[in-house]
Amino acid sequence: GAVVSQHPSRVICKSGTSVKIECRSLDFQATTMFWYRQFPKQSLMLMATSNEGSKATYEQGVEKDKFLINHASLTLSTLTVTSAHPEDSSFYICSAREWGVGVAGANVLTFGAGSRLTVL
Amino acid sequence: GESVGLHLPTLSVQEGDNSIINCAYSNSASDYFIWYKQESGKGPQFIIDIRSNMDKRQGQRVTVLLNKTVKHLSLQIAATQPGDSAVYFCAENMKGAQKLVFGQGTRLTINP
Numbered sequence A: 001g002a003v004v005s006q007h008p009s010r011v012i013c014k015s016g017t018s019v020k021i022e023c024r025s026l027d028f029q030a031t032t033m034f035w036y037r038q039f040p041k042q043s044l045m046l047m048a049t050s051n052e053g054s055k056a057t058y059e060q061g062v063e064k065d066k067f068l069i070n071h072a073s074l075t076l077s078t079l080t081v082t083s084a085h086p087e088d089s090s091f092y093i094c095s096a097r098e099w100g101v102g103v104a105g106a107n108v109l110t111f112g113a114g115s116r117l118t119v120l
Numbered sequence B: 001g002e003s004v005g006l007h008l009p010t011l012s013v014q015e016g017d018n019s020i021i022n023c024a025y026s027n028s029a030s031d032y033f034i035w036y037k038q039e040s041g042k043g044p045q046f047i048i049d050i051r052s053n054m055d056k057r058q059g060q061r062v063t064v065l066l067n068k069t070v071k072h073l074s075l076q077i078a079a080t081q082p083g084d085s086a087v088y089f090c091a092e093n094m095k096g097a098q099k100l101v102f103g104q105g106t107r108l109t110i111n112p
Helices: none
Strands: A003-007 A010-013 A019-026 A032-038 A044-051 A067-073 A076-081 A090-097 A109-111 A115-119 B010-014 B019-025 B030-038 B045-051 B056-058 B062-067 B072-077 B086-094 B106-111
Touching: A003 A090, A003 A109, A010 A019, A019 A032, A019 A090, A019 A115, A032 A067, A032 A076, A044 A067, A076 A090, A109 B045, B010 B019, B019 B030, B019 B086, B019 B106, B030 B062, B030 B072, B045 B056, B045 B062, B045 B072, B072 B086
Parallel strands: A010 A115, B010 B106
Antiparallel strands: A003 A019, A019 A076, A032 A044, A032 A090, A067 A076, A090 A109, A090 A115, B019 B072, B030 B045, B030 B086, B056 B062, B062 B072, B086 B106
8 A cells, every 4th residue: 555654753853943854655646745743642633734836734723934844746745843842842743645545535544654753 | 613522532342352432523514534543653544434425334353333313433343452452543524625633532452
């Protein structure tokens, strides 16, 4: 099946620095990718929808200037956490739609392994 | 706002027994539902899905049931194994929308 790769899997940074997380769709093209955030023992919360060649669509309450998303190609989306602070420490997970899985025409998302960000 | 929720945050079953994980949804416009499994430190993995025009769908050791009358979704896992221990999320997709909204999650523990 399709694979979504994230890098880095873990990152530790100092407060005030910026961190970039990459999300790649391997062996398939993804015009749309999704970025989720997950705090410990909580569910996944959608942050934004990344669209290839256009601006990302952010969910309500997500600061677009803080979480910069770039989807420059059909296989790569990046999330940059700018001027990171300890409260940004979280598990960030990207996903892309994998056609042909599930019931016909289904919107099954394949997820990456996640990137754990720790801001000191 | 509308959301997907779960009745039980934790569930423990004996290895070999069957387990049932429940999910309640409130958005009547949702027409597609998915169950995901998430192991510690990993991303969610697809288990099984169902459309709103279906009541039941079966996979290998798993069955998803959908009751639209009471807006209830369940995941049945037969003959549970230690590897089934994980957090299980239901997710819903509103008709015409691209994004999935995730429920709270249930931690399933399989006891030896």
